[in-house]
Amino acid sequence: MASDSVAERSGFLCTYMSNHPDTLVAYVRHQGGVSEHVTSAQMTAIDQKAMTLVYKVKGKDEKITKRVAFDPPLSGYDEVKPRLLGMKLDAEESLGMIPRPQLKPFQFPLRALYLAPLLILLIYTTYAPESRSHLGYWLRRMVGGPKVVWGIWIFVYVVHVLEALYTVSLCRKYRTGWVDGLLYTGGTLLFGFAIWSDMRQRVQKMRIDSIGKIH
Structure with missing residues (x-):
């Protein structure tokens, strides 16, 4: 042990x-x-x-x-x-001993764009014509057919909805306001963890910056 x-x-x-x-x-x-x-x-x-x-x-x-x-x-x-x-x-x-960090204004993390090609590829694979001349047709066959592709969509949707709910809790906790909160939540629905993980990193940075002010 x-x-x-x-x-x-x-x-x-x-x-x-x-x-x-x-x-x-x-x-x-x-x-x-x-x-x-x-x-x-x-x-x-x-x-x-x-x-x-x-x-x-x-x-x-x-x-x-x-x-x-x-x-x-x-x-x-x-x-x-x-x-x-x-x-x-x-x-x-x-406990109100120090002010809670406030995530305003909205900041879009550029690393979320790294997920855009995967999203575009999934959309293309889903809606590509049923023709052997299209790459999307072969991609669908590689992953197991249309049912598997739609299964991937359902999985991504469920995960992103759960992540969006978590993002809502972060927005309330760190007082983003309605407009910025909608942007953060909508961004999470599209790009998933890239949005809320960046929010947490920003909070950590603000907390670290505040340490010198506390002591």
């Missing part, structure tokens, strides 16, 4: 995080789902699967233990810092 590189350094990490009590309180409130007024918090253990937080709430003396799972689990010690930082920013944004 592989050793847990995070658990091996648990003592050091807990000592380090003791210097950031505000961050630990934010973890308890947001990732821990605690709605009460938390007055103090400390990290007592951490491994690749979760961290253990002990906290107190206003008006009570007893300490309460909360185990917050990492989803997905940490791949190793090197992932601790970026993951905890991402969780910190997400918690602070959700």
